[in-house]
Amino acid sequence: MAGVLNTHxxxxxxxPFDLIFDPSxxxxxFGQFITYFWQLGVYTAIxxxxxxxxRYFLIRHLLAVHGVFLFVAVCxxxxxxxxxxxxxxxxxxxxxxxxxxxxxxTPSGDQNIFSKFNYQFMLLFLVISTPIILxxxxxxxxxxxxxxxxxxxxxELKLLQQQVNPHFLFNTLNNLYALTLTKSEQAxxxxxxxxxxxxxxxxxxxxxxxxxxxxxxxxxxFIELQKIRSANKCKFNLVWPYNFDDLTITPLLLIIIxxxxxxxxxxxxxxxxxxxxxxxxxxxxLTLYCTNPxxxxxxKKEQGMGLVNLQKRLxxxxxxxxxxxxxxxxxxxxxxxTLEL
Numbered sequence: 539m540a541g542v543l544n545t546h547x548x549x550x551x552x553x554p555f556d557l558i559f560d561p562s563x564x565x566x567x568f569g570q571f572i573t574y575f576w577q578l579g580v581y582t583a584i585x586x587x588x589x590x591x592x593r594y595f596l597i598r599h600l601l602a603v604h605g606v607f608l609f610v611a612v613c614x615x616x617x618x619x620x621x622x623x624x625x626x627x628x629x630x631x632x633x634x635x636x637x638x639x640x641x642x643x644t645p646s647g648d649q650n651i652f653s654k655f656n657y658q659f660m661l662l663f664l665v666i667s668t669p670i671i672l673x674x675x676x677x678x679x680x681x682x683x684x685x686x687x688x689x690x691x692x693x694e695l696k697l698l699q700q701q702v703n704p705h706f707l708f709n710t711l712n713n714l715y716a717l718t719l720t721k722s723e724q725a726x727x728x729x730x731x732x733x734x735x736x737x738x739x740x741x742x743x744x745x746x747x748x749x750x751x752x753x754x755x756x757x758x759x760f761i762e763l764q765k766i767r768s769a770n771k772c773k774f775n776l777v778w779p780y781n782f783d784d785l786t787i788t789p790l791l792l793i794i795i796x797x798x799x800x801x802x803x804x805x806x807x808x809x810x811x812x813x814x815x816x817x818x819x820x821x822x823x824l825t826l827y828c829t830n831p832x833x834x835x836x837x838k839k840e841q842g843m844g845l846v847n848l849q850k851r852l853x854x855x856x857x858x859x860x861x862x863x864x865x866x867x868x869x870x871x872x873x874x875x876t877l878e879l
Contacts, residue, residue, distance in 0.1 A: 543574045577632065645658065714729065731763040731766070746788065750786060757815075761796070772811050773812040779817050785879045795845075798845060803871060813828070826875040
């Protein structure tokens with residue numbers, strides 16, 4: 539705007555003037571350009587100051603804390619008191635030192651600081667700026683709440699993840715200890731499988747997603763380890779998918795179901811037993827069907843920590859994209875997980 543005024547000769551004395559900006563006149567008349575610039579800068583500072591006053595005092599401290607009535611009352615008082623003071627301030631600028639009858643740069647266009655047009659401008663400013671500020675504040679608050687919720691979700695997932703790893707580690711180390719006591723030749727192979735599984739758990743298991751192929755390889759290695767642990771005690775009936783190119787999954791979800799079947803179906807059993815694990819994929823929907831016998835001497839208690847952990851993780855990671863069914867049928871414990879990848 540300073541450039542527009544600088545383009546014309548005595549623009550305020552020759553109103554109306556065209557909104558034309560000629561850059562070639564800035565350098566030859568740079569002093570005049572600076573004069574216009576700082577005075578219009580005062581106008582800008584006043585408007586921006588009103589915006590800040592409305593946002594941080596009237597809205598945040600009055601409207602938000604004390605309600606609409608006090609907010610409106612103070613707005614009326616501010617408008618009545620502040621309007622003539624601000625108009626008097628801008629009238630003192632050299633740009634408004636004009637002959638009587640020439641319109642100046644005030645809402646009323648004259649020297650009357652109590653003109654109704656000045657009050658109307660202040661009212662219009664408050665009426666327009668208030669809902670804009672409220673909308674911006676609401677959006678900002680919504681973003682902060684989303685960020686807090688995201689951080690809480692990540693924290694909960696990390697806590698749940700930490701519950702998975704020690705459970706698996708301690709179970710395996712107990713079996714390794716038993717093999718070393720008997721000086722079993724399978725102990726070195728068990729250590730090798732354990733190292734591979736822990737490497738995946740520590741380095742890959744902390745990631746948000748992994749290729750499904752790697753997660754299935756992890757499951758296969760885990761089952762091979764269990765075969766060594768159980769010797770000939772357990773037979774595994776396995777069905778693996780084959781059509782899962784480019785699919786990804788959150789790591790260390792499926793292992794909980796398999797480990798739960800071994801913990802409750804194999805370890806307590808005194809006779810030979812079996813576990814069936816069937817994983818299929820259809821239209822990017824993964825289905826894990828796992829069954830294990832319930833030993834007769836085992837009394838079924840409340841759902842274990844592993845499955846409760848899994849349910850929480852699924853709710854956080856796959857909301858409305860999963861189902862987990864657990865049930866006892868004909869002395870068999872069945873777990874069915876469906877997951878939209």
